[in-house]
Amino acid sequence: MPSPFPSPTDTGIIPGLDASGILNHAPIGIFSSTPQGRFISVNPEMARICGYESPRDLIDSIKDIETQLYVNPEERRNFLHILKNREDKAAFECSFRRKNGSPFQVSLIASIIRDHEGRTLAIHGFATDITAQKKAEAETLIQKEKLESIAANVPGVLFRFDVLSDGRYEVPYVSKGSADVLELEHQREDFFTAFLKGVHPEDRNAFLDSIEKAVTEVQPWRFEGRYTKPSGKTIWCSGASSPTRHENRLVFHGIMLDVSDRKLAEIQSAKSHKNLLTLMDAMDALIYIADMDTHELLFLNAYGRRLFGNATGTKCWASLQADQTGPCSFCTNKKLINGEGMPAGIYQWEFKNTVSGRWFDCRDQAVPWTDGRLVRMEVATDITMRKEAEKKLLAAKEEAETAARTKAMFLANMSHEIRTPMNAVLGMTHLLMDTELSEEQHRYIENIQSGGQSLLALINDILDFSKIEAGKMHLERMDFDLQGLMDDFKKTMDLLASEKGLAFSIRIWPETPLLLRGDPARLRQILINLVANALKFTEEGAIEVSIAVENADSHSALLRFTVQDTGIGIPEDKTEFIFHKFSQVDASVSRRFGGSGLGLAICRELAGLMDGKTGVESVEGKGSAFWFTARFLRQEASEKTPSPIHEPGETESGGQKKMALPQFSGRVLIAEDNATNLEVAMGLLKKFGIRADSAGNGLEALQSLKNQSYDLVFMDVMMPEMDGLTATEEIRKQELQGWLPVKEIPGTDLPFSFPLKKIPIIAMTAGAMPEDRERCLEAGMDDYIAKPVHPDELSRVLVKWLGKENPEDTPDTSSGTFLYPPEDNGSAHLSGIKGIPVFNRSALLNQLMYDENLLKKIIKISVGSLYLLIQELQKALETDNSPAVHLQIQTVKTMASSINADALCVLAKKMEKAAKDGDMDTVRKGVAALEREFEKLCRAFGKDL
Numbered sequence: 001m002p003s004p005f006p007s008p009t010d011t012g013i014i015p016g017l018d019a020s021g022i023l024n025h026a027p028i029g030i031f032s033s034t035p036q037g038r039f040i041s042v043n044p045e046m047a048r049i050c051g052y053e054s055p056r057d058l059i060d061s062i063k064d065i066e067t068q069l070y071v072n073p074e075e076r077r078n079f080l081h082i083l084k085n086r087e088d089k090a091a092f093e094c095s096f097r098r099k100n101g102s103p104f105q106v107s108l109i110a111s112i113i114r115d116h117e118g119r120t121l122a123i124h125g126f127a128t129d130i131t132a133q134k135k136a137e138a139e140t141l142i143q144k145e146k147l148e149s150i151a152a153n154v155p156g157v158l159f160r161f162d163v164l165s166d167g168r169y170e171v172p173y174v175s176k177g178s179a180d181v182l183e184l185e186h187q188r189e190d191f192f193t194a195f196l197k198g199v200h201p202e203d204r205n206a207f208l209d210s211i212e213k214a215v216t217e218v219q220p221w222r223f224e225g226r227y228t229k230p231s232g233k234t235i236w237c238s239g240a241s242s243p244t245r246h247e248n249r250l251v252f253h254g255i256m257l258d259v260s261d262r263k264l265a266e267i268q269s270a271k272s273h274k275n276l277l278t279l280m281d282a283m284d285a286l287i288y289i290a291d292m293d294t295h296e297l298l299f300l301n302a303y304g305r306r307l308f309g310n311a312t313g314t315k316c317w318a319s320l321q322a323d324q325t326g327p328c329s330f331c332t333n334k335k336l337i338n339g340e341g342m343p344a345g346i347y348q349w350e351f352k353n354t355v356s357g358r359w360f361d362c363r364d365q366a367v368p369w370t371d372g373r374l375v376r377m378e379v380a381t382d383i384t385m386r387k388e389a390e391k392k393l394l395a396a397k398e399e400a401e402t403a404a405r406t407k408a409m410f411l412a413n414m415s416h417e418i419r420t421p422m423n424a425v426l427g428m429t430h431l432l433m434d435t436e437l438s439e440e441q442h443r444y445i446e447n448i449q450s451g452g453q454s455l456l457a458l459i460n461d462i463l464d465f466s467k468i469e470a471g472k473m474h475l476e477r478m479d480f481d482l483q484g485l486m487d488d489f490k491k492t493m494d495l496l497a498s499e500k501g502l503a504f505s506i507r508i509w510p511e512t513p514l515l516l517r518g519d520p521a522r523l524r525q526i527l528i529n530l531v532a533n534a535l536k537f538t539e540e541g542a543i544e545v546s547i548a549v550e551n552a553d554s555h556s557a558l559l560r561f562t563v564q565d566t567g568i569g570i571p572e573d574k575t576e577f578i579f580h581k582f583s584q585v586d587a588s589v590s591r592r593f594g595g596s597g598l599g600l601a602i603c604r605e606l607a608g609l610m611d612g613k614t615g616v617e618s619v620e621g622k623g624s625a626f627w628f629t630a631r632f633l634r635q636e637a638s639e640k641t642p643s644p645i646h647e648p649g650e651t652e653s654g655g656q657k658k659m660a661l662p663q664f665s666g667r668v669l670i671a672e673d674n675a676t677n678l679e680v681a682m683g684l685l686k687k688f689g690i691r692a693d694s695a696g697n698g699l700e701a702l703q704s705l706k707n708q709s710y711d712l713v714f715m716d717v718m719m720p721e722m723d724g725l726t727a728t729e730e731i732r733k734q735e736l737q738g739w740l741p742v743k744e745i746p747g748t749d750l751p752f753s754f755p756l757k758k759i760p761i762i763a764m765t766a767g768a769m770p771e772d773r774e775r776c777l778e779a780g781m782d783d784y785i786a787k788p789v790h791p792d793e794l795s796r797v798l799v800k801w802l803g804k805e806n807p808e809d810t811p812d813t814s815s816g817t818f819l820y821p822p823e824d825n826g827s828a829h830l831s832g833i834k835g836i837p838v839f840n841r842s843a844l845l846n847q848l849m850y851d852e853n854l855l856k857k858i859i860k861i862s863v864g865s866l867y868l869l870i871q872e873l874q875k876a877l878e879t880d881n882s883p884a885v886h887l888q889i890q891t892v893k894t895m896a897s898s899i900n901a902d903a904l905c906v907l908a909k910k911m912e913k914a915a916k917d918g919d920m921d922t923v924r925k926g927v928a929a930l931e932r933e934f935e936k937l938c939r940a941f942g943k944d945l
């Protein structure tokens, strides 16, 4: 196989590899030049590095090497000089210029060729382009300088620490910073020993151990410790380095820093942290700090340790709570960090701890721990006492509320208990008045009466107030005529004003709606209170009540009532105070004028119930204007507005008149063990024209009933031997067995069926509560009368159960007031009531000795009774029970007559006649008329109901 290389010729020279061949292919510039500076010959590489196309091009172009090739001609001269001085051979570096003028670096190795006389013949040499090499060298230098400068500028000491395989060590490099940081010259041979000497004796062993560990385990080295400089100053050094394995050594490149500032800050912070923990330890509150991820307790203060033991390091949920098997459901961690992962502020909550059973007010927040992470800190103060106090307070409040309710009950009971003997006193004085008396005695009795009445008024106030306070005051809602109410009110007040020589007027402004719906009685109560005060505190001048519209719509109107007087007035600072209960401007006033200080408080409450307000404008010594507002509904399709402003009317003449008592016939039994009560009842009954026997207890009553027939029994409930309830049950039993004779209803000879045939038994009791009444009715009694017996009550009962002796009395229409215009009720033959008054109030008042209270009571009772009677009448008609129909009509007639409900009475009379004639159709139509008439009557009662 032929060799790829040409074989040498006989001359031993391989073609192409002879001297000229070598020269031509040598990768180095070869030249030969004259000492004068011309090239004799150059190889192609020489031409190439100098930027010429060929050796010929170079030789021909460069006529003077020194000036044309050398960048700096001086250098050639230098080079030749060096050559000559160094035995004609030398190496040299200089800058050449290429053909295109660009400079480049060359390394020359040349020798001088001399003739035998020593003259320089030529210079032969090699040239290499070292531009790239020089550049690399320069860059390396720059790099090195940079590193040196970095090393010099790093705030610390950079070092290299070599551990040789035989265990010896070397410190081949230390940056200059060591002079500054350690006060050790960086080039010191004994650098390590010198440094070790400076390491604080307490830290020295740790230092050596750290090196040993890093070397034996080939691990990064770290150390922090104190180092005392040769000058004596101690600093904190922190060193770190990483090992790299070399052939026969372990090389640690590392850095050593002065960390005194940080270390001192750390020491300081640790110290203040410790101080803080000490402080927290001393606090009288539970404080703990827990990791928010692991729930580990990082700190628990002494207070906490007393409760939970030394639980630091355990899970908070395990140590601070009982029976927790994992993080608590109420853990507050999430509430303490906001969306950005920053502390969200303090979260406060109350909690009953399950280990201690105590209540805590907890304030939790995320705070940075020593290492910078956020942890939960809770400061919890024991509020068990407060909680218990709150509980007690709540219990006390409930108790107080119960007490208030009890008080209201008690007041209701007590007021009755007080009212009963009061009534006894008043009743007895009433009887006394009717006896022969000297003038002096009469005066005394009048005083007793007026004192008693004041006391009753006070009791009524207290009862009203307690009712309001107990939330039991409910307003009525009924149609009434404001004009009528005020007219009537004026009549009453005129009398009192004129007695004091004061003018009294009422002014109703034209736009004021008059046909209203609301509670006229309560409105009247407020007005009476304010006007009574005005009268009380005014010695001369006038009192005016004015009524105006505050605001109104089509359904309701808020009216403003003002009572203006010319009295003593009220100091400005007391104008609010006097509306509080039991508050008076000065106590001497109440001594002088009487009064409880409850009136205005009641007015305010009542006005409030009517969606209104109260107030007063007053000038001391000049007078006061008390005002209140109250909202009323308008009556449907009501258009009535006031007639022009009212002028003061004439005062009514006449003082008290003796009551003309209705007369009854019949015989009654009173079972009563209390002598006073018995006396009052017997005396009054006598006045009503009734014969009465008495029994001291239930047994006696039973005996009397067997011996004698009675029309009615008044039965006391509490009696010795046999009480009223038992006696009643016994009577009812005996009636059933036929032992007791059954009475017929007086005034009739009709055959009544059983329940109506029983003897009416009327309970007499001091108990005012509905339950008392219930008990009596359950025992078989028919009605109820408060004890001691009062004339009006007695009259009601007698009217109801005996009937009035003279029911045929024709009403006196001449003195009546047409409170409501009569209307055609569409029942032709019953329209005879046209023109007859619905209710003759003055006649009734006259009959009742001008006793307004009595009037009201009687009205109230009759409304209830009439309502029931009409119901009974309807029932009787439905069942075609004509005797019952007859009886009910008759009773309606009697009752209407006794209360001067004239129209109703006339109607009842007509119906009675029709019933007698067997004209049931007329009776049926009459019932509808009766209902309408009854409604009218109720409206006419309006203010008195």
Ligand code: ADP
Residues within 6 Å of the ligand: 533, 534, 537, 565, 567, 568, 569, 570, 578, 583, 584, 585, 586, 589, 590, 594, 595, 596, 597, 598, 599, 600, 601, 624
């Ligand atoms: P009293 O029953 O004491 O009158 P009131 O609550 O009605 O209770 O009144 C409280 C106090 O307000 C009165 O005692 C009196 O000092 C003062 N007062 C009420 N009305 C007037 C008035 N018209 N003029 C002057 N003072 C008044």
